[in-house]
Amino acid sequence: MGIEFRGVGKTYPDGTVAVADFSCTVPSHRTLALVGSSGSGKTTLMRMVNRMVDATTGSVLIDGRDVRDLDKVALRRSIGYVPQAGGLLPHRRVVDNVATVPILNGTSKTAARAAAMDLLTVVGLDHSLAKRYPGQLSGGQQQRVAVARALASEPNILLMDEPFGAVDPIVRRDLQDQLLQLQAELGKTIVLVTHDIDEAFRVGDEIVILKTGGIIAQVGTPQEIVAAPADDFVRDFVGTDRAERNLKTVDIDGKQVVVDGDDRPVGVLR
Amino acid sequence: MTWLDLNRDLVLDLLGRHVRLAVPAVLISVVVAIALGRLAWRWPRVGTVVLGISGLLYSIPALPLLIVIPVLLSVPLRSETNLIVALAVYGTALLAGTAADAFRSVDERVREAAEAMGYSRTGLFWRVDLPLALPVLVSGIRVVTVSTVSLVTIGALVGISSLGSLLTDGFQRNIREEVATGVIGTMMLAIVLDLAIVAIGAALTPWQQRRTKKQKVVTA
Numbered sequence: 001m002g003i004e005f006r007g008v009g010k011t012y013p014d015g016t017v018a019v020a021d022f023s024c025t026v027p028s029h030r031t032l033a034l035v036g037s038s039g040s041g042k043t044t045l046m047r048m049v050n051r052m053v054d055a056t057t058g059s060v061l062i063d064g065r066d067v068r069d070l071d072k073v074a075l076r077r078s079i080g081y082v083p084q085a086g087g088l089l090p091h092r093r094v095v096d097n098v099a100t101v102p103i104l105n106g107t108s109k110t111a112a113r114a115a116a117m118d119l120l121t122v123v124g125l126d127h128s129l130a131k132r133y134p135g136q137l138s139g140g141q142q143q144r145v146a147v148a149r150a151l152a153s154e155p156n157i158l159l160m161d162e163p164f165g166a167v168d169p170i171v172r173r174d175l176q177d178q179l180l181q182l183q184a185e186l187g188k189t190i191v192l193v194t195h196d197i198d199e200a201f202r203v204g205d206e207i208v209i210l211k212t213g214g215i216i217a218q219v220g221t222p223q224e225i226v227a228a229p230a231d232d233f234v235r236d237f238v239g240t241d242r243a244e245r246n247l248k249t250v251d252i253d254g255k256q257v258v259v260d261g262d263d264r265p266v267g268v269l270r
Numbered sequence: 271m272t273w274l275d276l277n278r279d280l281v282l283d284l285l286g287r288h289v290r291l292a293v294p295a296v297l298i299s300v301v302v303a304i305a306l307g308r309l310a311w312r313w314p315r316v317g318t319v320v321l322g323i324s325g326l327l328y329s330i331p332a333l334p335l336l337i338v339i340p341v342l343l344s345v346p347l348r349s350e351t352n353l354i355v356a357l358a359v360y361g362t363a364l365l366a367g368t369a370a371d372a373f374r375s376v377d378e379r380v381r382e383a384a385e386a387m388g389y390s391r392t393g394l395f396w397r398v399d400l401p402l403a404l405p406v407l408v409s410g411i412r413v414v415t416v417s418t419v420s421l422v423t424i425g426a427l428v429g430i431s432s433l434g435s436l437l438t439d440g441f442q443r444n445i446r447e448e449v450a451t452g453v454i455g456t457m458m459l460a461i462v463l464d465l466a467i468v469a470i471g472a473a474l475t476p477w478q479q480r481r482t483k484k485q486k487v488v489t490a
Contacts, residue, residue, distance in 0.1 A: 047386075052382070073388050073389075076385070076387060076388035077387070081386040081387055083382070084379060085379075086377060086379040086380065087382070087383030088380070089380060089383075089398065090377070090380060090402065091401045091402060091477045100387060104388055133477040149387075159386075
C-alpha cells in the first residue's frame with residue numbers, strides 16, 4: 001500500500017490556485033508529514049487522497065489505482081481519518097463515535113461497540129469514558145477518541161488533519177508519543193498535515209515542506225532537512241538559526257554537555 | 271364554574287377537535303419547513319427567494335385564505351382539511367427561516383469530519399445534520415405550536431368546530447363563562463403541547479442535557 005501524488009493541481013472555479021503541480025510518493029507503512037503555513041495547500045493535498053477535494057489536474061493513486069476510479073463513500077470508509085479538534089460527532093457517545101465506520105460498513109452494533117471498547121484501551125482511554133459525550137471530555141481525550149475512531153475500520157491508510165493542533169504542548173507530546181507507539185505496532189501509511197515543524201520532525205519519516213500554492217520547498221527525512229536546508233525559506237521555517245537548534249558541546253567535569261545557542265543545557269553526549 | 275359543569279362533554283369534544291386540527295397542521299409545517307430550510311441552506315440564492323415567499327404567505331389574512339384554499343384544493347369550506355392546510359401554510363412560513371438557521375447552526379467541522387469518514391449524502395442528513403439541527407429546530411417548533419393552537423380558533427368563524435366555537439358562541443349568546451373557558455382552554459392546550467415538545471426535544475437531544483449539567487457542576 002502506497003500513495004502517489006502524480007502532478008496534482010487544484011484550481012478553484014474562482015481562479016484561486018491552491019496547489020499548482022505537486023508530485024510525491026508515500027511508501028507503505030511510512031509517515032509523510034505535509035508541513036506549511038496556511039495557504040500552502042497542505043490540507044488540500046491530504047484531502048485529495050480521500051476525495052474530499054478532487055484534483056483539477058494530475059491524479060492521486062493508491063496502490064497504483066487512481067482514486068477517481070473509486071467510489072467516494074467506499075474510498076472514505078476504507079481510509080482512517082483523524083480530524084482537527086471538534087470533529088467528533090457531538091451527539092454520539094464516545095463508544096458510538098469510535099464504532100461509526102464499522103457500523104456504516106454493516107458490522108452489527110454489538111460487535112462494533114465491543115471492538116470500540118478495545119480501541120479505547122489501545123489509545124489509553126479509561127472505559128468509564130465510553131458512555132460520555134465528546135463535550136464532556138478534555139481536548140486531549142477527544143483527540144484520542146478521534147484516533148481510535150480512525151483505527152476502527154482497520155484501514156491501511158490514515159489521514160491526519162492537524163490532529164493535535166488545539167491541545168496544550170504537554171498533552172500534544174503525549175499524543176505524539178502515542179501515535180509513534182501505535183505506528184510502530186500497526187505500520188499504517190500515514191499522511192499527516194501540520195503547521196508545527198517540531199511535530200513533523202517527531203512523527204514524520206519523510207517531510208514535505210510546502211510554500212504557498214503547494215510548491216515543494218524541500219522533501220527529505222528530518223535529519224536531511226536539519227542538516228541541509230534547501231534554501232532560506234526552509235532555513236527560516238525550520239528555524240535552523242534559532243538558538244534551540246544551534247547546539248554545541250561543552251566539557252563539564254569530563255562530561256560532554258550539549259548546550260543550545262543561549263548556553264542552556266539540552267542533554268549529555270554519550 | 272357552573273357553565274363548565276353543565277357543558278363538560280361539549281368542552282371535551284371541542285378540545286379533542288382542537289387537538290386534531292392543531293397537531294396535523296404543526297406536523298405538516300415541520301416537515302415542509304425542514305425541506306424548505308434544507309433547500310435554503312443548500313442553495314442560499316434559491317433559499318432567499320423561497321424564504322421570502324414563505325414569509326409573504328404569513329401576511330395573508332386568515333379569513334381570505336380559508337376561502338381561497340377550498341377553491342384551489344376543491345375541499346368544502348367547513349372541512350377540517352381546509353383549516354389544517356391554512357394553518358400549515360402559516361406554520362411553514364413561520365418555521366422555514368428557523369429551519370434554515372438550524373442547519374446553519376451545525377458545526378462545519380463536524381459535518382466535514384463525518385463526510386470524510388464516509389457518510390453518504392442521505393446518511394449525513396438523517397444521522398448528522400438533522401439531529402444536530404434539533405436544538406434550534408425545537409425552539410422554532412415551540413413557537414409554531416403555540417401560534418397554531420391559538421390560530422385554530424379562527425376556524426370557528428367559518429364553522430369549523432374547536433375551542434374557538436366557545437368564543438363565537440359565547441360572544442353571540444353573551445355567556446361570559448363560555449368565552450372564558452374558550453380562552454383559558456386554548457391557552458392551557460398551548461402550554462401543555464409546548465411542555466410536551468420541550469420534553470420530546472430533551473429526550474431527543476440527550477447530549478445537550480449532559481453538557482448543561484456538566485457546566486452547572488463546573489460553575490458550582
